[in-house]
Amino acid sequence: MFKKKVISTLILSVLPGAGFSADFTEKVNQGTEVKNEVINDRQDVYGKILDSTITTGGHQYIHTGGSASNIVLNGGKSTVTGALIDNFKILSGIQKLESDAISENAYIAMSGIQHVNNNATAVSTTVENKGRQYINAGGRSENTTVNSDGTQYVYKNGMSNKTIINGGAVFVRGGTATNSTINSGKQVVTEGGTTSGDTINKGGYQNIGVNGSASNVTVNTGGRQDINTGGYAKDTTVIGGQYDIDPNATGENVSFDGGVGFIHEAGVLAGYATLKNGAEIYMAEGSDADISLSGQSNLYVINSIKNRNMNLNDSSVHFRSSFDNDLSTDLKEFKTLSVDKLDSSNSSFFMKVEGMSGDFLDVSEFSGTNNTVNIKGSGKESSDGYHLIHAGNSTNDAFKLNGDKVELGSYVYTLEKNNDDWYLKQHSDQLSSSAKAALSMASYASSIFTNEFHTISDRLNNSLTDIEGNHVWGRFISSDYRVDNGVNDPYKLKQNGFEYGIGKTLPTETGDISFGVSAGITQNKIKEKSGTHSDVDSYSIGLYASYIHKNGLYIDGLIKGNRFDTNSKVIVDSVDVATTEFKQTGFGSALEVGKYTWFDKTFFVPYTRAEYFIARSEDVSLSNGMKVDLGNDRSFKGEIGAKLGTNLNVGQSAKITPYFKISIENEFIDDNSVNINKSVKIRNDNSGTVGNYSLGLDAKIGKNASLFSEVGYSKGSNIEAPLNIKAGVRVLF
Template sequence: MPTSTSTAPRQRVLASAIGLAFATLAVSSQAGTVIGTNQTIDAPGDAAETWTVSNTGSLTVNSGAATNWILIQGAPPSTGPSTLTTNGATIISTAPGAGGGAPPAAVTIENSNATISNSTISSATNAGIQLVGQTTAGLIAPTATVTNSTVSGFQYGISVSSNGVLTLNNSNVSAGTGAAGGINGGVVNFDSTVVATGGTISGNISGVTATTTNLTTETTSNTTLSGVSVSAATGAAIVVQPARPAAPFEGHTANILIEADTTLTGGNGYALQATGLITANATIDNSTIVGNVSSDGTATLNLTLQNNANLTGSLANINVLAVNSNATWRLISDNTVGTVTMNGGNIDISGTAVGTPTTHTLTIATLSGTGTFLMSTNLGTHTGDLLNVTGTAAGTYQLHVRNSGGEPTNLSPLTVVQTGGGGAAFSLVGGKVDAGVYSYTLEQQGNNWALVTNPGSPEDPGEGDLTPGAKTVLGLSGAGPTVWYGEAAILRSRLGELRIGDQSNSGVWARTFGKQYNAKPGDGTSYRQTQYGVIGGVDGVVGQSWGGTWLVGAMMGTSHSKLSFDNGSTGGVNSYTAGLYATWITKGGWYFDGLVKFNHFVNSADVIMSDGTGSHGGFNNNGIGMTLEFGRHIEFGNRWFVEPYIQASMVRIGGDNFSLDNGMQSSTSHTGSVEARIGAALGKTIELSGGALLQPYLKLAVIQEFVSNNKIMINGLGFNNDISGTRVEFGAGVAAQLRHNLQIYAEVETSAGHKISQPWGAQVGLRYAF
């Protein structure tokens, strides 16, 4: 390790001594010297031969060649920088150094240049590579570029001093245990510049150490780690410290950039530690780091997270923390930080405690900028994370609050932000926090901010601000009747066809349809239901009685309904149906239709909660219903007809218990519907050439729903799906008998009502008679 005295840097004296000794020492015939000339070593080389290069000399070690240690000199008495180039070489330091001492670094670069590629360099007693020299004017700083190589050493893998520049490309550098109490690291930067891209750097006490030996001059080291895996066996991945613990060491600064998916793994759980009288400016850029970052309180440590960086760990004695450009700091425990600035970054206060009963408190001295704080609450137990700014808070921030737990019983405000003033503005992501059935909003209370709610009364809980989950559950639980009626209406249209054409033949038929409903079943719930399906059946004449013809049939089909809610939540109902029907028609136009239909429903809920996160759930249930209709087809002049009718329907949809994966529980016993309909159709039968018949018509009906009490329990609170009320339906269609055994059909319709309306509906179909 380079050292200095109070009058001249010790590292200069040491470097000069090394140079003089190596230049004058003739250890044996196995010591090569290059003075001002060029020398090339080809395979196999000599693993016992050491080399000293000086006076602008150049040494090239080619692929497959082996040598012992190499010294490249550029400081006096050398007359200028020398050069080392290796490609595929093996350099292992085992021979004694000057005066017969311990083997030196495998490669020593003194005020000279080295380009090392695809090589293996190792020392069991010293550094693998050492960049040293004098900082006297006129001398170049030592530089080395190491590419696709493996370097290992005892105390250091590579050490860089004297304003040196080390460039590592996809190389693996490691250090052993080193001497007790000394600085150790895969790469050790003494007030110089290190740029490492790819590869690995590992050591015992640290992977990378940024340090200094200069006692009197303000110096700066720069270390860039780009896509590198850095690790330490027993200490922090990165250590920043002066080489000596005593003053004066003020003014030294270590700048460290950790970028491009670099990873840091410390054996003691620390990604970076700074100690002693030194300033460390660390930046994590577009990398994911798991580990603590700390100062001992003597070092000044400034930390910046930027460009989607992620840091999970505790911070200790941080002077200034900057969280910018979508970077995130995730806490693992309570933390205290001095100054925090934010510019589009995130601080996840709940961090690793998400989904657990543990809460975190982040205490900040001063806060400024713009950003987002992620927090967790359990409003069921009235607990949560806390942002505590003891001084002033300025800027604009969003709180992304994730709630878990049961239904709240303590409805008093829950403070989530405390400040000492400063005018900061806080708001909730999504504007609300979901807590079971009800939503909470953020309210400023003096210098603090709290979550508050306005639930409904026990007599009418639906008066409160319901969460998207509660609204979705309410809507999905009450959608069964509209699904059932949407399918049943197809059969009514089918039976209407029988009043045109030959009624004596059996036949098969099929319909495809689409409809949209807008529903407001009460308790603050509204949704849009879009239904598509196909229904088919077979029927035939079974006899005559009471002056009319009886026809019976069986039908089956399927439909899919999508429920869309205002905040983007959706529900789905896959319906599978089968039924029996009968119709009685007289020559005088009287008719009676009856239908019994069974349904199996597969229901699913996809909730987008107020904070934008999702929740899912589903259940299956069954339903059964019947429809009875009585009317008359009355013809008058010029083949015009009118068809008045009355209809009664009753549906019962079975209940079920189900839950969303956010913990919301729902229970229903059943959902019922009883409807009465009175209406009429007006149309004209047109006979076309060839015997075809065309029957266009208009229809109008008034529908009354009588059931107003469909109870549902959500998280133990009672709600009501009330679909009662009156609506008016209008439609137009055409039935055509193209041949004696082929009929086609098309219809469009719309309806308007207070709680249920149908903006549009359409269906087409055909029947083929045997």
Template sequence: MGAVLGAELSLAQDREQAVLDSETQGTVSNSWETITAESEVTSWQVLNKGVLEILDGGAATRVRADGANSWVIVNGGRVTEGIHLGGARAVLDNADIRNDSGEALLLSTVTAAGTTTASRAEIQGSTLSGAGIGIAVAALGQLSLDNTRVFGSDFGGVGGMGIRLLGATLTMTNNSLVQGDAIGLQLDGRTAAPGGPIIPREANIVVDNSTIEGLTGPAISAVETTIANITVQNGANLLSGNGVLLDVAGASTIGFTADNSLLRGDLVADDSSTLDVTLQNGAQLFGNLINTHSVAINSRANWTLTSDAEVNSLSMGGGSVTLGSAEQFYTLSLGELSGTGMFNMHVNLMDNTGDKLDINGEAHGNFLLNVQNTGLEPSSPEITPLHVVHTEGGDALFEVVGGSIDLGVYSYQLEKQGDDWFIVGSGKTISPSTEASLALFNVGPTIWYGELATLRNRMGEIRTSGEGGGWIRSNGNQYNVTAEAGFGYKQRQKGLSFGVDLPVPVSDGQLLVGVMAGHSRSDLSLNRGTSATVNSYSLGAYGTWLRDDGYYLDGVLKLNRFDNQADVSMSNGTKAKGDYDNFAYGASLEFGKHIKLHDDVFVEPYAQLSSVLVKGGSYHLDNGLRADNERTVSVLGKAGATLGRNLELPDGGLLQPYLRVAMAHEFSRNDNTVKVNDTAFDNSLFGTRGELGVGVSAALSTELQLHAEFDYMKGEHIEQPWGVNLGLRYAF
């Protein structure tokens, strides 16, 4: 028969041959034999292009097939003492193959008359369980597993391998499992037949959506000058009992690729071996690469270190490396670095420590440092420069994600000093978390005044008619705010309010009093995608007195409840959230005179004083930042005039277009201090502003009136580019 390359694969091959020779056995030679449920259970030898077929319900004890054109087909049947292929082929479908004293399946390679014939097995939906080794495959053999389970148990204190492979090909697909009591898959570079011809020993392994597991040892072990390429792809998994996914020893050379899979454990090589690792297509590795020769991380793949690590050469093509965590910092030491990628890092500026990238050779390419942003404060805003990247030269460019690093109140910069890179305190700016906190504490007065404008329009109407009634109004506006603290935001407000009022008899003129309720929502837009939302719920009372000589006095009391929510996008894109509730109390008093001119033209000069107190509080973002504010106070004085005309409509209605101009001044300056992580900010909107409004009121009948107004305002710290009010009232 010639040399059999497979003897060293088997832990019990001599015993197998002796048992096979001593048993009563069937022989299939140049024929086709079918085993059914009614057939005798015995051992079989297949020779000379013979085919042994075991159907559902059929069984055999031991099967051996020799020769390139000899076949073993098991379709739903079972074999109780294993199958040995000597250059033959097996097709197993829904088969149950077991052996309590050796391999469930042995694929040998035979060399005779200068011709080498390897075995091949295609297995689908089957279970194979062996003692010592589940399946053994000699050089050049081909084994494919589809939705198949392979188990290798400990055999007298030795073995415990799911599969043992000598320079062969293994393909696993469709949720297959290979499990060994010790090692899931062992790769061996030895030639099995001493003195025989040199057989190429390169193994190729593809694990596709399948699992290899070593219960007490590594998932995969490579020994004795193994040369192999291993690809783990499409959700495949490697599991180990000792934390080592791949153990490379004995002057072996391994190329390992993880593709679109998540792996947890270490890849280890000894000093005599070479291990090259590639992560690609979103693959995730949580573990260490120990004594690796080269590492390539491409196409959204990520390697997360679990301790300090050293790699001779790292190339990146759109992948990333995560060095440590907020609780544990690591150093990644590289011989050289090239490509394009990202390093996820963590720092603690309270004690000036953090992750570090230490390149002891040249670095070439473009790299992002995604330093964890946090709301926690450094020991001092004037930080000691923190060393995060060291190189020995090269043209590499390092930048931080988002252009800066949020650390508490401020955002800090990355600065190159020689061939090294540092996080520095110079050039710091207010962080997005701080901006959101200041904006929420600042927005209460503008919300209150935006709702007040709606009510003031209603009061102008009832002065004109002198009749009580019910009303409903909607309003929308935008404020562009630049606070004293040096940040800005846009506030878009929309709301709905309604109320009812009644006339009260007085000796001079007319007096109406009413109550109102409303809701508004304000959406705040800040820098870099940060936003906030405030829902306002209000109750109020109002009154207006118009004397017979044209003088009038308007008064408003209003209570608000604000629900505040912040959605912060930190500089690196990480989200942080926080919320709190507070109340506001305010009043407004306006005094003026309605002066009738000729041709139904009128003018109303007026002066107004409004004040609102927004209760402060303390709130936290989930990134650790905290903000405190005792109160926010606004005192707004205003003087202006309204010019309008009453136009009678042909059907008896009345149309009143008007123009309003005013100058306003915010007096509150020192009552709006906000502390963010104990850093104080002046949050006032102190200054003067001009206002312009145009509108029209239409009395369609004695009961029904419509109203519309457009407003514009511009000041030192605040601008209202537009404001719209639409209303309807029905007189009783």
């Protein structure tokens, strides 16, 4: 043995193994064992070395027949040829494994590097924290674990087997990898590299790049195989994971059990693709592959594409998806799916038609039954017969429309077959929900206005107890109003609000004149039979005047302006919702003439009344694309009726006046109209006769105050108000 002396004190002060000798054996002969050495120069090992450290400047050569165990490489070099080493820690510096060398249980970190060269093997290596392992030509690794920040490179003619990736990275650049497990981190295969038999788990990512290839890879939930441009993968099994074929990449033979696949533009799907158990495939490019879907799986059509053979069973085809903009460089609103041969049963097709355009399914040879076509309703006006499907050899039970109908624009459509072609047929006698809702919206204003207006009229009717001077009053309104003209969507209007007023009463030689100004606000909740509901806030201001002759004759006059703020949610096709909001301005006036006839304390009042209202037309846009010109909401009503009541004194200063009122009211205007999409004009006729019945009580409390309440019921050909409540107070001063 030969020993070389070094400056021991300095070395021992900086090395972790401070108890090691600063002298080392330059040559460890065969049959000799040394340990606890610090090597900072050349050392040749033919025997056995244990528990030592190689530092900067040190270079250990382990030759055929030699061995090493528990060595720390910390800045120096290690070259192993034809020898067995165990438990090397490569913290910095470089180790080279040459011909027939075997390394077991090595640990590589902290910028340490291991090269595995010709016929050398690295077994059960751990690489992490900036450590690197290079598998070069003829080199081989077995059971390497690559943790976070660790890297393994497999070059041409190099091989790795059973590598486990836990947050690190493996680059197969021309070499061969087999049976890798990617738990997290990534594996990148390029430059003629190949990989096979891999398993990709949650958080794992495999990238097959230019001239790279993969085969027999399993992608589990949370894992992803991405075939990049120029890459190729065959016989992939996806079990809940993700599979991508990028532009100018090829994937051949893929099986999905759950999970999702993306076929990008210019991506090639070859061989076959089978999907089951809710798997999804998004196709921006057509394919000659045999595509089969079952078990509620889904195909998403991104661009207009052509496929050769498809088989669908209990699955769905969607003509749009949330990934359309990500996968297409030239996205069109409507798409065509062309299939040479399609066998489809018990499956669904989700398509879209708007206006004169829509999706199209074109099948040369079709077989199968009981498929459902789902068309999302649209507010845009369509043609009277849209060509939706061509299916060669299809039978009458091949397709049916979900819900048996769809609403497009103003009308209802059904799916009809003509030879091998399937059309959406318009039924011009059946208005769509959107059209019916538009007709209802067009009459909201007049319905709200009428009830508010009657409140002021009733206030004037109860003004006989007013005395000379000023007055203020307020009334609460609550009503349940129902409208059904046989054309619109029948609706219920629940109105709650207040009307206020301030005025003055002046005596004349022949009677009293009362006049004033009113203001009001009501909240109106409207629910239509279809489920459509609207909120309308009404704000109003008006002027009123009344003259009451001493002989009982009276004349009441009113004018009022309203502002209506409407927010609506329209139910389309029973499930979809279209929204809109708009504002309207309305003006109205009324004139009432009657005559009080007294029989002691009892009075009888016949009267007649005329009322006119108009709400200006508004252009309304629904979120489903429908454009509506509401037209002027006009109303002209005539009413005749009678009121019977009596005055009852209660104490010295109080008086109550119960009464009953009955009238017949007629709406004369029958030619209001609504214009939909500038092409369909629909008459909105709310004319007809209504009977009104009311019980009320006017109670004078003291000299200057009175209370009022009234409950009413109305019923007519188009209108019913089962409960109409008004209550208020007025104060004279």
